[in-house]
Amino acid sequence: MDKNVLVRSLYRNTSDHLGKEITITGWIRTLRASNAFGFIEINDGSFFKNIQVVFDNKLENFKEISKLPISSSLKVVGTLVETPNAKQPFEIQASEIVIEGMSDSDYPLQKKRHTFEYLRTIAHLRPRSNAFSAVFRVRSVAAYAIHKFFQEQHFVYTHTPILTGSDCEGAGEMFRVTTLDLQNPPKTENGDIDYSKDFFGKETNLTVSGQLNGETYALAFRNIYTFGPTFRAENSNTARHAAEFWMVEPEISFADLEDNMKLAEDMLTYVIKYVMDECPEEIQFFNQFIDKGLVERLNHVVNSDFARVTYTDAVEILKSCGRTFEYPVEWGIDLQTEHERYLTEEHFKKPVFVTDYPKDIKAFYMRMNDDNKTVAAMDLLVPGIGEIIGGSQREERLDLLKKRMAELNLNEEDYWWYLELRKYGETKHSGYGLGFERLIMYITGMTNIRDVIPFPRTTGQSDF
Amino acid sequence: MDKNVLVRSLYRNTSDHLGKEITITGWIRTLRASNAFGFIEINDGSFFKNIQVVFDNKLENFKEISKLPISSSLKVVGTLVETPNAKQPFEIQASEIVIEGMSDSDYPLQKKRHTFEYLRTIAHLRPRSNAFSAVFRVRSVAAYAIHKFFQEQHFVYTHTPILTGSDCEGAGEMFRVTTLDLQNPPKTENGDIDYSKDFFGKETNLTVSGQLNGETYALAFRNIYTFGPTFRAENSNTARHAAEFWMVEPEISFADLEDNMKLAEDMLTYVIKYVMDECPEEIQFFNQFIDKGLVERLNHVVNSDFARVTYTDAVEILKSCGRTFEYPVEWGIDLQTEHERYLTEEHFKKPVFVTDYPKDIKAFYMRMNDDNKTVAAMDLLVPGIGEIIGGSQREERLDLLKKRMAELNLNEEDYWWYLELRKYGETKHSGYGLGFERLIMYITGMTNIRDVIPFPRTTGQSDF
Numbered sequence: 001m002d003k004n005v006l007v008r009s010l011y012r013n014t015s016d017h018l019g020k021e022i023t024i025t026g027w028i029r030t031l032r033a034s035n036a037f038g039f040i041e042i043n044d045g046s047f048f049k050n051i052q053v054v055f056d057n058k059l060e061n062f063k064e065i066s067k068l069p070i071s072s073s074l075k076v077v078g079t080l081v082e083t084p085n086a087k088q089p090f091e092i093q094a095s096e097i098v099i100e101g102m103s104d105s106d107y108p109l110q111k112k113r114h115t116f117e118y119l120r121t122i123a124h125l126r127p128r129s130n131a132f133s134a135v136f137r138v139r140s141v142a143a144y145a146i147h148k149f150f151q152e153q154h155f156v157y158t159h160t161p162i163l164t165g166s167d168c169e170g171a172g173e174m175f176r177v178t179t180l181d182l183q184n185p186p187k188t189e190n191g192d193i194d195y196s197k198d199f200f201g202k203e204t205n206l207t208v209s210g211q212l213n214g215e216t217y218a219l220a221f222r223n224i225y226t227f228g229p230t231f232r233a234e235n236s237n238t239a240r241h242a243a244e245f246w247m248v249e250p251e252i253s254f255a256d257l258e259d260n261m262k263l264a265e266d267m268l269t270y271v272i273k274y275v276m277d278e279c280p281e282e283i284q285f286f287n288q289f290i291d292k293g294l295v296e297r298l299n300h301v302v303n304s305d306f307a308r309v310t311y312t313d314a315v316e317i318l319k320s321c322g323r324t325f326e327y328p329v330e331w332g333i334d335l336q337t338e339h340e341r342y343l344t345e346e347h348f349k350k351p352v353f354v355t356d357y358p359k360d361i362k363a364f365y366m367r368m369n370d371d372n373k374t375v376a377a378m379d380l381l382v383p384g385i386g387e388i389i390g391g392s393q394r395e396e397r398l399d400l401l402k403k404r405m406a407e408l409n410l411n412e413e414d415y416w417w418y419l420e421l422r423k424y425g426e427t428k429h430s431g432y433g434l435g436f437e438r439l440i441m442y443i444t445g446m447t448n449i450r451d452v453i454p455f456p457r458t459t460g461q462s463d464f
Numbered sequence: 465m466d467k468n469v470l471v472r473s474l475y476r477n478t479s480d481h482l483g484k485e486i487t488i489t490g491w492i493r494t495l496r497a498s499n500a501f502g503f504i505e506i507n508d509g510s511f512f513k514n515i516q517v518v519f520d521n522k523l524e525n526f527k528e529i530s531k532l533p534i535s536s537s538l539k540v541v542g543t544l545v546e547t548p549n550a551k552q553p554f555e556i557q558a559s560e561i562v563i564e565g566m567s568d569s570d571y572p573l574q575k576k577r578h579t580f581e582y583l584r585t586i587a588h589l590r591p592r593s594n595a596f597s598a599v600f601r602v603r604s605v606a607a608y609a610i611h612k613f614f615q616e617q618h619f620v621y622t623h624t625p626i627l628t629g630s631d632c633e634g635a636g637e638m639f640r641v642t643t644l645d646l647q648n649p650p651k652t653e654n655g656d657i658d659y660s661k662d663f664f665g666k667e668t669n670l671t672v673s674g675q676l677n678g679e680t681y682a683l684a685f686r687n688i689y690t691f692g693p694t695f696r697a698e699n700s701n702t703a704r705h706a707a708e709f710w711m712v713e714p715e716i717s718f719a720d721l722e723d724n725m726k727l728a729e730d731m732l733t734y735v736i737k738y739v740m741d742e743c744p745e746e747i748q749f750f751n752q753f754i755d756k757g758l759v760e761r762l763n764h765v766v767n768s769d770f771a772r773v774t775y776t777d778a779v780e781i782l783k784s785c786g787r788t789f790e791y792p793v794e795w796g797i798d799l800q801t802e803h804e805r806y807l808t809e810e811h812f813k814k815p816v817f818v819t820d821y822p823k824d825i826k827a828f829y830m831r832m833n834d835d836n837k838t839v840a841a842m843d844l845l846v847p848g849i850g851e852i853i854g855g856s857q858r859e860e861r862l863d864l865l866k867k868r869m870a871e872l873n874l875n876e877e878d879y880w881w882y883l884e885l886r887k888y889g890e891t892k893h894s895g896y897g898l899g900f901e902r903l904i905m906y907i908t909g910m911t912n913i914r915d916v917i918p919f920p921r922t923t924g925q926s927d928f
Contacts, residue, residue, distance in 0.1 A: 004718070006686075008618060025718040026686075027889045045686025045717065046618055071889040073718075100718070101860070101890035124881040125888065127684035137685065140621040147611050154472060154510055157604040161919045162626070162693050163639075163708050165926045175627075175663070177639045177670065179697045182649060182657050193646050199639070199697055199707065200926035206641065213919055213928065220591035221601070222470075222490075222509025228693065229626050233643045233663055243663065244627050253509065254468070254489040254537075254564070396565070417588040417928055424589065425491045425535040426565035455625045455677055462629045462664035464677065464881055 008047040010080060014090065017080045024051065024092065025075045025100065027128070030111065033066035040065075042074065048134060048281040052091040053078065059097060070110070071103035071128070116451050123455050123464050131290070134282035135452055138275055139440050145274035146227060146248055146436075149267050155250065156221040159228065160210030165202055173233035174205040175243075206231035210249050211431060212365075212418050215394060218251035218429055219421050225250040227436075235459050239448040240385075242437065244457040251431035257367075257376045257393045260430035261353050264380055264389050265306050267434075268351070273302050275443055282444075291445025297383065298443070300350060307352035309343070311335075311374065314354050317347055334361045340379075340386040351382045364404045365418075366392040367428075378432070385442050391432020398422040472511040474544060478554065481544045488515065488556065489539045489564065491592070494575065497530035504529075506538065512598060512745040516555040517542065523561060534574070535567035535592070580915050587919050587928050595754070598746035599916055602739055603904050609738035610691060610712055610900075613731050619714065620685040623692065624674030629666055637697035638669040639707075670695040674713050675895060676829070676882050679858060682715035682893055683885050689714040691900075699923055703912040704849075706901065708921040715895035721831075721840045721857040724894035725817050728844055728853050729770050731898075732815070737766050739907055746908075755909025761847065762907065764814060771816035773807070775799075775838065778818050781811055798825045804843075804850040815846045828868045829882075830856040831892075842896070849906050855896020862886040 005022045026044030033039070037056035044051070053076050055065060068074075078094035108122055109129055119126040126132040147157065163177055179199040180186065186194040195203045210226040217224045226249040233243060250263060276283055276298060287294040309317070318329040318339055327336045335343075335354070344352050356374040359366070366375035380389035395401045401422060405412060412419060440452040450456040455464045469486045490508030497503070501520040508515070517540050519529060532538075542558040572586055573593055583590040590596040611621065627641055643663040644650065650658040659667045674690040681688045690713040697707060714727060740747055740762060751758040773781070782793040782803055791800045799807075799818070808816050820838040823830070830839035844853035859865045865886060869876060876883060904916040914920040919928040 006618075025891070045682075045684060073889040073891045100892075103889040104887045107888050122881075124680040124884065125684075127681055133684065136622070136681070137620055139623070140615075140619075143621050143623075144611055144615045147608055151604075151608045154470075155604075156601055157607050158600070158918055159603070159607075159693075159710060161708060161921060161926075161928070163695075163921045163926055173643065175641050175643060176646070177641055178646070179637065179639060180646070182640070182642070182644070182646060185646060199699075199923065200921070201924045202926065204926050216588040216928075217591055217600070217918065218509075220509060220589075220597065229623075231627075235663075244625060246623060417586075420588065423568045424571050425537040425567040427489070427537045428564075454622055454681065457625060457627045457664070459663065460665045462625075462627055462666065462668050464625070464680075 006046040007042070007044040007049070007051045010051055010090070011047055011049060014080075018082060018090065019079065021077065021079050021095070022092070023075065023077050026051075026073065028068060028070045028072050028074065028103075031066075031068060031070060038062075038066050040074070040076075042076065043128075043133075048130075048137065048279075048285065052083075052088050053094050053097075054091055055094040055097055059094065061097065061099075064099070065097050068099070069103045069105040069107055071107045073100040073103075074098065075100055116448065120450055120456070127454070130285060132451070134279075134285050135440070135444055135446060136454060138279050138282050138444055139452060141278050142271055142275050142440060142443060143227070143436070145271040145278075146225075146267070148274070149270045150223075150225045150250065153223065155223040155225050156217065158210075158214060158217045158221075158224045158226050160207070160213040160226045160249075162207050162229065163200070163204050164207045165200070165204055173235075174208060175231050175233045177204045177206060208232060209247065209433060211251065211433065212415075214249050214251040214431065215421060215429065216417065218253050218431070219425070219427070222253045223250070237459055239450075240438070240441075242449050242453060242456050242458050245449070245453070246436040248434040248436055249431060251429065253427050253429040255430045256428055257355065257378060257430060260391055260393065260432060261306075261308070261355075261378055261380075264353075264378075264391065264432055264434075265351075268380075268389075268439075269302055271439070272298050272443060276302070286445045291384075294445045301382075304350055306380070307348040307350055308355065309348075309352060310355050311357045314339075314343055318342065321347070332358050332360065335379075337386045340381045341383075344381040344386070345383045349383070351380060353378050353380050359404075362392070364408050364410060365394050365401070367395045368400055368404070376430075380432075382442055384445075385438050388438045388442060389432050389434050391430065393428065393430040396422060396426045396428055398426070470510040471506070471508045471513070471515045474515055474554070475511055475513060478544075482546060482554065483543065485541065485543050485559070486556070487539065487541050490515075490537065492532060492534045492536050492538065492567075495530075495532060495534060502526075502530050504538075504540075506540065507592075507597075512594075512601065512743075512749065516547075516552050517558050517561075518555055519558040519561055523558065525561065525563075528563070529561050532563070533567045533569040533571060535571045537564040537567075538562065539564055580912065584914055584920070591918070594749060596915070598743075598749050599904070599908055599910060600918060602743050602746050602908055603916060605742050606735055606739050606904060606907060607691070607900070609735040609742075610689075610731070612738070613734045614687075614689045614714065617687065619687040619689050620681065622674075622678060622681045622685075622688045622690050624671070624677035624690050624713075626671050626693065627664070627668050628671045629664070629668055637699075638672060639695050639697045641668045641670060672696060673711065673897060675715065675897065676879075678713050678715040678895065679885060679893065680881065682717050682895070683889070683891070686717045687714070701923055703914075704902070704905075706913050706917060706920055706922050709913070709917070710900040712898040712900055713895060715893065717891050717893040719857075719894045720892050721819065721842060721894060724855055724857065724896060725770075725772070725819075725842055725844075728817075728842075728855065728896055728898075729815075732844075732853075732903075733766050735903070736762050736907060740766070750909045758909045765846075768814055770844070771812040771814055772819065773812075773816060774819050775821045778803075778807055782806065785811070796822050796824065799843075801850045804845045805847075808845040808850070809847045813847070815844060817842050817844050823868075826856070828872050828874060829858050829865070831859045832864055832868070840894075844896075846906055848909075849902050852902045852906060853896050853898050855894065857892065857894040860886060860890045860892055862890070 840857035
């Protein structure tokens, strides 16, 4: 007898189990019963699909089983048999059913459909629904695909710090981290908060990017990546922003912007393909219930080269396309979501790299182009999302880097170690950041970032 | 001609490159030259070992190359040839050397040995040294091994939140996270800080464990794991504690303490074996220069079953062993590091699970044993480190869980969603936490946690 078979194995290795007595454990998703027999759909958590269990009144606890509330947990012993004329390919004919945990009958996830808004209020239970079961298994498999992609090429996974004394991009509101007694904080002689008494002896924040730290490791290990949480204390209440989200930040040495774009394209293609191969049931579900064009779009991405356009050319396309945008387009503006989506969804109709942005709208560390007006930056725009990746070749020339920092009033002393990377064996190097949640939205078709994070943190929201 | 070959490939796929013209890029580790020829040891970041490059005065920039400071970056074109009578197996005979980035001659990592203490002050450069190159590549490979181990068994990787309104274990100092103006914080009528005006509308901290959130996902996906940063604001300045560290927390449903220990043992064995297979050069280095008995110890762990002893029996062993401990041993005490190390290093001489601890020294969520005095907890102790894993079977019985919370004055309302897991289809379930840094210390033989974290955060230390 097979002990405790997983439902995943019933579907993936069916022939190993057919005709045999097996034991499964799991939770009731649906149950209907007459006086003579009944059907239970059981989900055991290991697989997107349920397994049907048939039981009859030869079981001594038939009546008790017949009345079980859904979500109760069971152990079922029975035989796996094919059901050629039914919707499902096979079922378990139960010889014994043991109740492990009886659910209350007020279980909130009854069969009727719920709004995603409502399901957010029961974030501890929503992964038991079809949609969120699919989302969060895909999230896990996609995360693994990212590790697999980089590790197979021997990139070094680098844990850059979450707590930091420096603001990497000089942009974005940061969260302060402290152990001071806020009711009675220590003060200096002139009445300021005395951070020398704080845990780290100075002001400390949550990281907005691991990039600068990542560069230090790229200049030792050549190719590295980070994959960890980052934070923005922006008071924006959109479907695309969260205060806590996960970023993937590869950084590669002896590599220019072209190498950087190739890596980004290879990575994205790899991850999408891996998820489609490993989670066909989930992708099918999304395609049917969440986003009708999903499979077509993902196949298109996997099978076609990404487009490339310079910022300057993109601006020309937008100005001459005959479309009226809410934000008018002029060379020098930061592209808005409406512009990005027009480019990727309507003009190119596929993912597009926009390159060589004006220096004034990009960060200090991006490499100055020879025109002295633009920098070797690239953003990857994808249909349905807009920007999913932002990156650049890094400025490796110490004099130019210092000049740019001076223009932006950045204090060299705060970046002494970053500057030293340019003193001790600098090479051209590049990197990018991928917003992991945006990738999951892209792969699943889900349209709100709150629905691809297990327990989302947004303005006014840190429950669970 | 092979374009840009990695040094890793020269060592791992030597026959593909022997006799061929290849191009490599990398950094100078050592350089010595006469008037006629010279030798450069180059490390390209992709591999622990260097490649030797031989060059002679037929190169037009021979003199310039001869005087290069170490850490300068180069591109080398040449032929890979075997060197049967030399220490290294092969070398590159250079036909062209291009300087990519000239290093300053005051590069701090000169050939002489540096203390680990000094190297911590140049955390941005230390991964370029042999020891830290080995440590942080092993850290990366071990992290991947953990993902691989769980994903191959289809565990769902779950990103539990970093920002949290609840203190999971009710223990440990937490970091407060805020966007309030600390100089002039908003106050309520009675003069308290008004956290309703803070970013999340209430007091929010950095997580100390993802376990409670993890349990919610285990009761949907059956088997899950977390792997992310956790935080303790403890003012302890030891070699084993950091304020920011990474934890691995699997949580498994339909599983008791025995299943839990089996998983922990399988995981640890898998990860150690994977690292030994993937990083033989690094492990050899640690064995030679950091910890002479390392390979023997790791092999011993991989090839022998872990020991098991109840807390009650462990106390008897300690009381009757004839050793005088700093902290006297009595049933009911929390085992100290000296006790743990005696058990694992001297009594059992291998990893040992200590189980069934007194309830009063363990957390509220651990499952009460029938003796009503102990709980179904387990700590895994390993030689050289002490505790590396702590876990338990979770209390699934709602009435007993509530009773325990009342005894500890925990507010049920704060845990409403955790308690609901017991209402809606509870099963026996278990889990544990692995301190990832302690694992790396164990695998490498490094004795200070500051030396296995790229940019460590400890009391008074958040530089870089």
